[in-house]
Amino acid sequence: MSEKKGNNGQRGGMGGGPMGSFAGPKVKAKDFKGTLKRLLSYLKPQRTNFILVFIFAIFSTVFTIVGPKISGKAITRLVEGMMNKYGLLQLHAQQDKIAAVIKANPGAANSPKVIGGLDQIKAGISKIMDINGGKIDFTYIRNIILLLLGLYVISTIFGFLQQYIMAEVAQKTVYNLRKEVEDKLSRLPLKFFDSKTHGEILSRVTNDVDNISTTLQQSLTQLITSIVTIIGIVVMMLTISPLMTLVVILTLPLYIVVTAFVAKRSQKYFATQQKEIGELNGHVEEMYTGHKIVKSFGHEKDSVQEFRNINDRLYNAGWKAQFISGVIMPMMRFVSNIGYVVVCVVGGYLATQGKITIGNIQAFIQYSNQFTQPIVQTANIANIIQSTVASAERIFELLDEVEEIEETADSKVIELPKGEVKFEHVDFSYKKEEALIKDMNIDVKRGHTIAIVGPTGAGKTTLVNLLMRFYEIDAGKISIDGVDIRDIKRGELRSMFGMVLQDTWLFNGTIMENIAYGREGATDEEAMQAARAAHAHHFIKTLPDGYNTILNEEASNISQGQKQLLTIARAILANPTIMILDEATSSVDSRTEVYIQRAMTELMQNRTSFVIAHRLSTIKDAELILVMDKGSIIETGSHNELLAQNGFYADLYNSQFAGANLDNEVM
Template sequence: MSENKKGNRSGGGMGGGPMASFAGPVVKAKDFKGTLKRLLSYLKPQRVKFILVFIFAIISTIFSIVGPKISGKAITKLFEGIMSKIGLLQLNMQQAKIAAVINANPEASKSPKIVEGLAQVKAGIAKIMDLNGGKIDFHYIEHIILLLLALYLISTLFGFLQQYIMAGVAQKTVYNLRKDVDEKLSRLPLKFFDARTHGEILSRVTNDIDNISTTLQQSLTQLITSIVTIIGVIIMMLTISPLLTLVVILTLPLYILVTAFVAKRSQKYFAAQQKEIGALNGHVEEMYTGHKIIKAFGHEKDSIEKFKDINDRLYNSGWKAQFISGIIMPMMRFVSNIGYVIVCVVGGYLATQGRITIGDIQAFIQYSSQFTQPIVQTANIANIIQSTVASAERVFELLDEVEEVPDATSAKLIEFPKGEVVFENVDFSYKAGEPLISNMNIDVKHGHTIAIVGPTGAGKTTLVNLLMRFYEIDAGKITIDGVDIRDIKRGELRNMFGMVLQDTWLFNGTIMENIAYGREGATEDEVMQAARAAHAHHFIKTLPDGYNTILNEEASNISQGQKQLLTIARAILANPTIMILDEATSSVDSRTEVYIQRAMTALMENRTSFVIAHRLSTIRDAELILVMNKGSIIEMGSHNELLAQKGFYEDLYNSQFTGANLDNEVV
């Protein structure tokens, strides 16, 4: 199963549970500092905007942080007003009671105790009246509410600006990274792609770069906000009460213990979950692509059973992973609640001592709530950054791959190429010390057809790869019209060639677009003319939309033979000097094979052609047949000459009609 199909966000991949990414396994980079420094270098062109993001994040967070402190003042004022009302009511009642006593007994007014009590009551009433008249100051509270509304609006505005600018910074940075990767891929030699699966390369180009993009867009600003929030909240809590701040900080080890305890136990289940997701995706892909074969051999039940088995294992590991990571938040809420209780008790005591107001206690509870969340977020983001740097490292590994040998500075141009090809003493090996082609010499004249035959792994395709400079030769030289191909720019060299391969390549688009791919700026008439020459025009016109028929992703809405005719039409339109043909008639019916053979004959007419032959009956008329085995040309000549030698070629030829005879195979 290729990586890109089973991959996910590298640092998380957990899904479910608010603490999932914190509890899940983290992919780490081999060289964290070096890779991070290199990744940050991509941010340099955007540094002014990034500094603005940093400033706006700080402003947004600060305006948000001061809110609880200011709202505490409103609560304190409200509390004081309510308490004043209650106090005034109680004093008035006491005054009424004293007045009633005096009215009942005028002599009591001379009592020192009554006089002192009445004086205290009047003094209390006077004090309350001087303070706020026994009323709640709604005007003050209204100002506080408006101030809070303004603060939160400003905070939101700066938060929006921060995200808006960061979106541009992230996308521009990733745009440049993608551009570098795309340009790098175009400069890499064929051996790079041969040594890696398509899935691995696509995973680096898509998943890893998307991971970097998401982190830059979301996690980086969140990290800034979280750090500023932690610092700001600590400062605000200290302004309220250093003692209560100490109480909150002392609960931090409990958070760490809870998280570490759960993360340790959930890690193995998350790893198992990812493994089973990969297995399930691989199985589903296999079953989907091969569903016809499965049905033909009656293995539907086995397929379903295997799916059920993998799905059960995924369920068990996934359930355990999500459950264990899911209990983190309830446990952390429990720790938070313990902290709230202690804050309330200590805060209440300090309030009775007059060392803190009710509003400050309320503000402090809000701050203690705000304090833990950014710590958890910072821990999550630290994991995500680890995974992001690991993704960046994989991308940079691709960017550091050895490129093709640069084109010669004084490159030569063959204005009117004829197609005369010469191999002189060519040596080549994929791996040092393991030669594949040794001392190869071929002289190909203009318009000749050169057939290359031999068993699988003989080096037939390698010969073509060397001719087009997909690989560099170790010794000797290859010339076209007397010019060493190393002295010709690769683009110019490859423009001389047309290719029709066994594995047809058609893209998602119209038939017209697929044929026109052979030559830039080709007209519709030229495309149709090429289709006629390839014997493809008739079947195209029978399709519902003709040349405007859209081929699906795998071009499965036309037959294999029809695909081959379209690729031949594309090659005819390109009008190359040299043709490379990998016969592809083994999977088509006899009638279509005749059309393909005719089309290929028309394509090879008056052109130098290299034909990788599978059916030897199709290359009898070739001017030269090269018989290859284990990278060497062991026989060379025309069809009749090779049969007369009664060697390896004769065995190959006869094996296609009377059964294989490998007695003469070169070992």
């Protein structure tokens, strides 16, 4: 139970550390390529929108990527303006110095050296003045800033459109997938649900589908953006300096080595963390659902101690997983700083050679810092996609399950069913090598009550399942009013039946809604009439809100007997032709049993009824009693006839009143 609960969180632990899913446990599909191809086929109806998402992602990323290089132009112009202003001040200072020399010694004015110096200064001043009058070109810088703002606004708009369209693509795709899964579940036979736990089916329908939804909505667009960003950054760096680009690319192996080193050591701890989370969830659920038993037998301390043990193991695994994965960021920053130093040294050298501007060095440093992020994201997304394909494979396994036998094209409808049921030479087995029912023959007349008794595993419930076509027979024929049930649509067939089971089922809602569930379109008055016939009206009226009383999730705010009366009222409202009763009184007190027996008598009146009996005292009045053992009917007859035979039924009946060994009791 505990391990099953651990499956309910597909992404748990995969994004817990600073590394994200790259350090988390990998969940791989058995057939990755085949499953991925099948999953992508669900995107085909949305391919136009998907292409638009791809285009918008490219535009959004490109407009962002060109920003650093354009801002570099502004920085270059700003630095040049400041240098020109500083140079102009220096030249004027030199000019003033020469003027002071001439003033002190007028004869020096005709010196070739002085004249040449003045000419050089004037030429320098003239050259600087030709460049924006020797001032900082704030107009150019302002235009660059406005251009950048425009580019970033456009990039944001494209990013918004990308997410908006991708949301529609993801939700429509998942909507169709959920619909297909739900339709499939309605077509699966009962044996599928008998062989799977509720938690497993629920996990596939909810968690696995949600995993795909999240990946389509977030990870797929991130993957596109990351790939475009990597390509775009490399192109922009190459336009600035191929040599410096080579320096940055040479640091990539270091990133890979560091990431692989940490991921290898952290994955086992993330896997342990997931296992312990599952154990903890399972323990908490078991203790919560069975808290009365725990308290009754005084095991609170044991329960708390078990929780502490699991919690300690979870703490240790979680701490190690988070710590080891947390080491990745300092190590990657270390590698990034090494690359940063090398880029600065090479960039500085190239600047002194006049081969690169200051603005381009600044832009390149920005690109080199941005270069690692999309690489790590791509690695993370690759793992997420593996997990997503594994989820898709689980869903496709469900979609590929063998369905119920298809309805016949010329299916028949019994307009006014009488309720005459016949089993003719029926064989059935859950496993081919182990026959359960062999050559069963039953002829049930209209309005008769047929009781089915026998020990556990005799085939009593199986017989009912065959009657309603929850399972298909291996051989023979089952007919209602002379019509083979295989020639009747399952919906039409099952609408003839009403069921009151030992395990009551009521949903979260009002009492009125639960009774009205028996027949679509039933009025409140009809539901109340059914409640009166089921002897449930009195207790309902004593509740604070009467028929508007809301039953909680497990309907624990009313007693077991009251639940059973409500299910009988629901069956009465359905007004079926054939009733199936699975010992509705086995878990109630004697006084409540009297009310339920009265309600059941009302329910079975003028109807063909199949009663699975555990208490033989409740079936004395049945027209026919079938005694089953190991899948075969070994005795038939009325109560008195079977007692007179002094056989298997007589032994069962007498054991219930003589306090015989439990091995001889029914169920």
